[in-house]
Amino acid sequence: MHQQNPHCINTADIIWQTDDLGQAVPISSMFGDVYFSKTDGLAESRYVFLQHNQLAQRFSTLADYETFTIGEIGFGTGLNILATWQLWQQVRPDNHSRLHIITTEKFPLCQTDLQRALDCWQELTPLAKQLLANYPPPLAGCHRLNFFADRLTLDIWLGDATDSLAQITGNSHINAWFLDGFAPACNHELWAEQLFQQLQRLSGENTTLSTFSVASVVKHGLTHHGFSVKKVKGFGKKREMLTAVFLANIQENLPIELNKKPQYIHKYPRKTKTIQPSFTLPTLSDNTKKLSIAIVGAGVAGLSCAYALAMRGHKITLIDKTAPLAEASGNPRAFLAPKLTSLQRMTTNLHAIGYLAGSRFYQNLAKQSNLAIFQQTGCLDLLSHNRIELSEVNDFPMAFAQLRSATQAENLAGVPTGEAIFLEKAGLIHTQNFAKAVLTEKNIQFIQDELLDFYQQNHHVILNFTHQSHQVFDHVIICTALDTCQFLPNIRPFNYSRGQVSWFAISSNHLLPKLPLKYGGYCTCFDENKQAYFLMGASFVRDTLDTTAKEADHLMNIETLKEAVPELANNLNVSTSWHGRAGLRSQTVDYLPLVGQVGSANSRVWTFSALGSKGYAYAPICSELLAGLICGEILPLGKNMLERLYPNRKSVTKKI
Numbered sequence: 001m002h003q004q005n006p007h008c009i010n011t012a013d014i015i016w017q018t019d020d021l022g023q024a025v026p027i028s029s030m031f032g033d034v035y036f037s038k039t040d041g042l043a044e045s046r047y048v049f050l051q052h053n054q055l056a057q058r059f060s061t062l063a064d065y066e067t068f069t070i071g072e073i074g075f076g077t078g079l080n081i082l083a084t085w086q087l088w089q090q091v092r093p094d095n096h097s098r099l100h101i102i103t104t105e106k107f108p109l110c111q112t113d114l115q116r117a118l119d120c121w122q123e124l125t126p127l128a129k130q131l132l133a134n135y136p137p138p139l140a141g142c143h144r145l146n147f148f149a150d151r152l153t154l155d156i157w158l159g160d161a162t163d164s165l166a167q168i169t170g171n172s173h174i175n176a177w178f179l180d181g182f183a184p185a186c187n188h189e190l191w192a193e194q195l196f197q198q199l200q201r202l203s204g205e206n207t208t209l210s211t212f213s214v215a216s217v218v219k220h221g222l223t224h225h226g227f228s229v230k231k232v233k234g235f236g237k238k239r240e241m242l243t244a245v246f247l248a249n250i251q252e253n254l255p256i257e258l259n260k261k262p263q264y265i266h267k268y269p270r271k272t273k274t275i276q277p278s279f280t281l282p283t284l285s286d287n288t289k290k291l292s293i294a295i296v297g298a299g300v301a302g303l304s305c306a307y308a309l310a311m312r313g314h315k316i317t318l319i320d321k322t323a324p325l326a327e328a329s330g331n332p333r334a335f336l337a338p339k340l341t342s343l344q345r346m347t348t349n350l351h352a353i354g355y356l357a358g359s360r361f362y363q364n365l366a367k368q369s370n371l372a373i374f375q376q377t378g379c380l381d382l383l384s385h386n387r388i389e390l391s392e393v394n395d396f397p398m399a400f401a402q403l404r405s406a407t408q409a410e411n412l413a414g415v416p417t418g419e420a421i422f423l424e425k426a427g428l429i430h431t432q433n434f435a436k437a438v439l440t441e442k443n444i445q446f447i448q449d450e451l452l453d454f455y456q457q458n459h460h461v462i463l464n465f466t467h468q469s470h471q472v473f474d475h476v477i478i479c480t481a482l483d484t485c486q487f488l489p490n491i492r493p494f495n496y497s498r499g500q501v502s503w504f505a506i507s508s509n510h511l512l513p514k515l516p517l518k519y520g521g522y523c524t525c526f527d528e529n530k531q532a533y534f535l536m537g538a539s540f541v542r543d544t545l546d547t548t549a550k551e552a553d554h555l556m557n558i559e560t561l562k563e564a565v566p567e568l569a570n571n572l573n574v575s576t577s578w579h580g581r582a583g584l585r586s587q588t589v590d591y592l593p594l595v596g597q598v599g600s601a602n603s604r605v606w607t608f609s610a611l612g613s614k615g616y617a618y619a620p621i622c623s624e625l626l627a628g629l630i631c632g633e634i635l636p637l638g639k640n641m642l643e644r645l646y647p648n649r650k651s652v653t654k655k656i
């Protein structure tokens with residue numbers, strides 16, 4: 001029998017019970033408790049959580065560029081969140097304020113149960129639909145859902161609430177808590193000292209809190225951790241509930257004190273004697289105003305950072321010496337599929353995290369821009385580069401990865417592939433449409449020019465270009481792949497290799513795969529201007545800066561395909577006219593990109609670079625991280641991951 005992997009997230013075991021009104025309501029078989037009140041769950045949610053945190057009044061008075069952050073224990077059916085979202089739509093001011101909700105869930109409902117539970121609330125249907133379309137598969141870690149049109153970010157942390165909260169960091173605190181994790185009588189493990197420590201760590205002055213539970217363990221836990229607690233009348237026939245306000249400001253990490261360091265002027269390139277390797281949060285104080293931000297490099301990194309910051313209402317100038325997507329990220333199609341790794345390494349595997357965030361991001365961008373940006377084809381991983389045991393595939397949720405026998409895989413692919421893993425959310429990105437969608441955003445201006453150098457002066461950065469006179473910005477983000485090391489001399493030179501994709505027009509007499517295949521390389525069909533093409537990627541030639549397309553690289557791509565699927569490779573018509581496009585992958589010694597602030601905590605210089613061949617997977621989540629760092633938000637990745645991406649980390653920096 002298959003052993004349960006301790007890293008698996010178990011979905012909730014729901015029993016549907018019919019209430020007095022004939023409505024089916026969800027009950028947790030594990031906790032023996034209801035998710036929402038049988039009589040009027042929505043009214044109760046509004047009373048306990050929205051009203052007792054004074055959300056209507058607090059939302060409506062948010063200043064421009066202010067973010068209100070809510071923390072929830074127990075996402076459950078998402079009812080509290082949807083009620084909050086609806087209220088936000090009704091009362092939010094017409095400015096650039098934002099709502100950020102951070103919720104935790106150890107036993108997420110499966111998609112079908114969630115749909116059924118939310119069907120109870122007709123007035124929430126439009127919001128429920130959006131939530132369901134973005135609902136993550138049950139994999140541990142933070143799943144960031146952005147609803148940009150509503151200025152709402154929802155982070156769903158799957159896993160134990162206390163463990164999740166312990167990973168959270170950022171230059172902000174929770175403004176209101178919803179403690180909704182089943183009462184201590186049926187869930188005593190949750191209400192431990194460590195949970196209250198985290199509530200304290202993440203609270204700030206005047207953080208409010210509400211909960212159904214009036215159990216003494218809750219009252220005492222909160223009181224001992226800086227909250228002033230009050231019993232108030234409960235909803236309907238319920239006698240009482242708890243509200244609390246955080247008074248003590250005994251903080252560990254959050255928020256950190258602002259602007260303690262003296263102002264300074266320095267030139268880039270500059271000399272530094274000591275390098276601070278461990279992750280430090282920025283100490284910038286002007287993130288509640290409209291920022292003007294220069295982003296240098298208009299590849300996938302620069303474009304996605306531009307988008308993340310423009311969606312927060314900031315003014316972005318995107319600069320490239322050539323054109324958007326002129327280099328490595330401009331292949332006709334980018335292939336989005338995860339690098340499989342065992343479940344216990346998933347939360348530290350940026351590629352898998354990025355892939356999940358990316359498949360949501362590109363689909364939403366497509367919807368919002370009305371452009372064909374993402375085609376969710378699914379794909380088959382042919383296990384050529386086996387990084388996991390086949391038995392481990394059964395640990396993954398079906399929506400993430402499913403093992404297919406040789407026969408099943410062949411039926412899917414239309415070509416013999418052998419045993420393979422089906423990855424449902426994989427797909428193809430139309431790179432030019434992606435760039436077009438980003439560049440039509442009103443807050444983004446593209447300028448073609450070459451950056452010569454730049455320096456920080458007090459609260460600004462001054463950039464010098466070849467053509468324009470110098471320009472002044474609040475921040476600069478360097479996204480120039482290999483050239484990054486020229487601008488940031490503390491960074492060790494990246495390793496690099498040429499990658500070439502090869503493609504040719506196809507006709508119906510070719511043997512073709514019905515969906516993308518992933519092996520040492522990858523192959524896929526795609527359509528462009530009513531013509532079908534077959535594409536293979538991507539060759540690997542170390543230490544060359546030559547990006548002219550080469551016959552030798554076409555042959556390399558065919559060879560790699562031949563090793564994985566000989567029937568397909570042998571059928572290719574090598575005499576047809578081939579197209580090729582080569583770009584340089586740049587990579588750090590530890591293979592992870594650089595994401596964050598360069599230099600000291602009050603530096604206004606940032607980078608997102610060295611994305612290797614994983615640019616389209618890394619870009620959406622890393623851009624959210626960078627935007628969150630610049631804007632002083634709670635971040636979408638855990639502390640350990642931030643350290644591993646920190647541009648000042650030892651492995652990627654040098655002393656000069």
Ligand code: SAM
Nearest residue numbers: 074075076077078079080105106160161181182
């Ligand atoms: N807020 C939810 C809603 O709006 O539908 C209802 C939450 S339900 C009352 C309690 C939730 O807490 C359940 O979904 C349960 O799985 C979750 N939970 C229980 N223990 C937990 C823990 N240790 N960490 C995270 N979530 C937990």
